[in-house]
Amino acid sequence: xxxxxxxxxxxxxxxxxxxxxxxxxxxxxxxxxxxxxxxxxxxxxxxxxxxxxxxxxxxxxxxxxxxxxxxxxxxxxxxxxxxxxxxxxxxxxxxxxxxxxxxxxxxxxxxxxxxxxxxxxxxxxxxxxxxxxxxxxxxxxxxxxxxxxxxxxxxxxxxxxxxxxxxxxxxxxxxxxxxxxxxxxxxxxxxxxxxxxxxxxxxxxxxxxxxxxxxxxxxxxxxxxxxxxxxxx
Amino acid sequence: xxxxxxxxxxxxxxxxxxxxxxxxxxxxxxxxxxxxxxxxxxxxxxxxxxxxxxxxxxxxxxxxxxxxxxxxxxxxxxxxxxxxxxxxxxxxxxxxxxxxxxxxxxxxxxxxxxxxxxxxxxxxxxxxxxxxxxxxxxxxxxxxxxxxxxxxxxxxxxxxxxxxxxxxxxxxxxxxxxxxxxxxxxxxxxxxxxxxxxxxxxxxxxxxxxxxxxxxxxxxxxxxxxxxxxxxx
DNA sequence: TTTCAATGCGTAATTATGACACAAAGATTG
DNA sequence: CAATCTTTGTGTCATAATTACGCATTGAAA
Numbered sequence: 001x002x003x004x005x006x007x008x009x010x011x012x013x014x015x016x017x018x019x020x021x022x023x024x025x026x027x028x029x030x031x032x033x034x035x036x037x038x039x040x041x042x043x044x045x046x047x048x049x050x051x052x053x054x055x056x057x058x059x060x061x062x063x064x065x066x067x068x069x070x071x072x073x074x075x076x077x078x079x080x081x082x083x084x085x086x087x088x089x090x091x092x093x094x095x096x097x098x099x100x101x102x103x104x105x106x107x108x109x110x111x112x113x114x115x116x117x118x119x120x121x122x123x124x125x126x127x128x129x130x131x132x133x134x135x136x137x138x139x140x141x142x143x144x145x146x147x148x149x150x151x152x153x154x155x156x157x158x159x160x161x162x163x164x165x166x167x168x169x170x171x172x173x174x175x176x177x178x179x180x181x182x183x184x185x186x187x188x189x190x191x192x193x194x195x196x197x198x199x200x201x202x203x204x205x206x207x208x209x210x211x212x213x214x215x216x217x218x219x220x221x222x223x224x225x226x227x228x229x230x231x232x233x
Numbered sequence: 234x235x236x237x238x239x240x241x242x243x244x245x246x247x248x249x250x251x252x253x254x255x256x257x258x259x260x261x262x263x264x265x266x267x268x269x270x271x272x273x274x275x276x277x278x279x280x281x282x283x284x285x286x287x288x289x290x291x292x293x294x295x296x297x298x299x300x301x302x303x304x305x306x307x308x309x310x311x312x313x314x315x316x317x318x319x320x321x322x323x324x325x326x327x328x329x330x331x332x333x334x335x336x337x338x339x340x341x342x343x344x345x346x347x348x349x350x351x352x353x354x355x356x357x358x359x360x361x362x363x364x365x366x367x368x369x370x371x372x373x374x375x376x377x378x379x380x381x382x383x384x385x386x387x388x389x390x391x392x393x394x395x396x397x398x399x400x401x402x403x404x405x406x407x408x409x410x411x412x413x414x415x416x417x418x419x420x421x422x423x424x425x426x427x428x429x430x431x432x433x434x435x436x437x438x439x440x441x442x443x444x445x446x447x448x449x450x451x452x453x454x455x456x457x458x459x460x461x462x463x464x465x466x
Numbered sequence: 467t468t469t470c471a472a473t474g475c476g477t478a479a480t481t482a483t484g485a486c487a488c489a490a491a492g493a494t495t496g
Numbered sequence: 497c498a499a500t501c502t503t504t505g506t507g508t509c510a511t512a513a514t515t516a517c518g519c520a521t522t523g524a525a526a
Contacts, residue, residue, distance in 0.1 A: 012245035
């Protein structure tokens with residue numbers, strides 16, 4: 001490989017984007033972790049990430065990571081925080097912009113990349129020590145999504161096209177880490193009229209079939225424009 | 234000046250911290266703006282900022298900007314967002330981490346620095362076009378502080394030591410840009426028990442003197458630990 | 467046709483919110 | 497020194513939102 005160098009008059013830190021990709025499998029909340037192949041922190045688990053390319057935006061970089069690790073695109077993705085303590089990477093000064101996303105694990109086909117020994121979905125309740133300051137980054141992400149889900153329809157998008165109310169509740173309970181009253185959850189959700197009921201129902205379930213809904217994005221945008229503050233939980 | 238160069242194997246963007254310092258003067262909400270001396274965007278107004286030093290954290294950098302522009306320290310300061318579009322600076326790739334803060338304008342003595350023609354508090358309702366993407370950054374900050382103030386005791390800290398409830402309400406109204414009911418504001422605030430009433434009262438006011446309160450930080454921390462969700466407005 | 471597990475609807479008690487009346491304090495004014 | 501004026505501070509009441517449940521319904525499986 002050809003050696004090339006970039007020279008600046010002042011010191012420039014390196015910039016990475018690290019991704020916290022939460023995955024929902026219908027039951028519990030998981031997060032995508034990779035096992036590092038190389039030093040530093042070889043063999044330790046870490047969040048997937050990449051150095052920011054010269055010409056790409058931060059968000060594009062996060063999308064690139066998603067594409068690389070699971071070949072998917074078009075998911076809810078949001079900037080979480082920028083971590084920049086001078087000592088957070090032993091090699092050189094590296095500032096990391098963290099993005100977080102939420103996907104269905106079933107949509108991913110995890111394939112370990114060149115720098116990775118393994119890649120896995122790990123349950124939120126069983127996270128090992130992570131490389132760099134990634135444990136702290138992950139904790140920040142968990143706090144954020146728990147706060148956010150209370151007043152933003154996170155997860156409605158990820159329930160592609162159609163979902164039942166109990167399925168959505170399962171997601172909420174997985175994220176919040178506590179159970180919610182079935183009847184009140186339904187009542188509140190329906191009262192804000194951001195769901196459209198479909199005629200379709202569940203098939204082949206050993207109990208009363210729940211009916212499918214879809215997210216009424218138009219209606220939601222209207223509410224947002226009016227500055228209406230949803231409290232989903 | 235001695236010429237020195239820093240060389241890397243991969244391209245490294247430059248990193249700045251830009252600060253949105255909101256100032257409260259007892260009446261309305263203002264923001265600190267500087268007028269640029271040099272190109273690009275010479276003579277245009279912009280947010281104060283600085284390149285991140287090799288050894289300082291992002292937050293330290295924000296504190297350094299505060300120190301430089303107004304010789305103050307120890308204020309509410311929070312990371313807002315990181316702006317990283319490749320084209321946002323015409324010179325080279327510059328990624329900007331924005332921090333926002335809230336201070337009392339009276340605590341500042343604004344002195345234009347070497348690269349600045351002027352430095353001023355500008356009312357939130359009278360903001361000119363700003364250099365770079367700073368208009369967008371400022372708008373993001375306004376949105377954020379308006380959202381945040383609803384459920385976090387922002388401004389309690391800045392009311393140094395003691396303040397009256399009507400003074401606090403004035404701040405809330407300035408930030409939210411609308412008036413609130415005096416009686417309900419008081420009732421709600423007192424009901425959450427994060428204020429300690431002092432024996433002291435206002436002096437030399439041409440009407441009934443309001444009594445001073447202070448923020449009960451201990452009690453607030455307890456509430457946060459319990460996961461209690463305050464809704465201040 | 468009975469059982470079982472989960473969906474879906476309703477209701478009552480409690481709590482929170484919003485609108486507003488009125489008393490109290492304290493400087494100012496005639 | 498009493499009347500006035502402005503702002504603080506307390507209370508009330510109707511309405512809305514939240515919470516905690518009871519119970520009927522559905523549809524596959526036993």
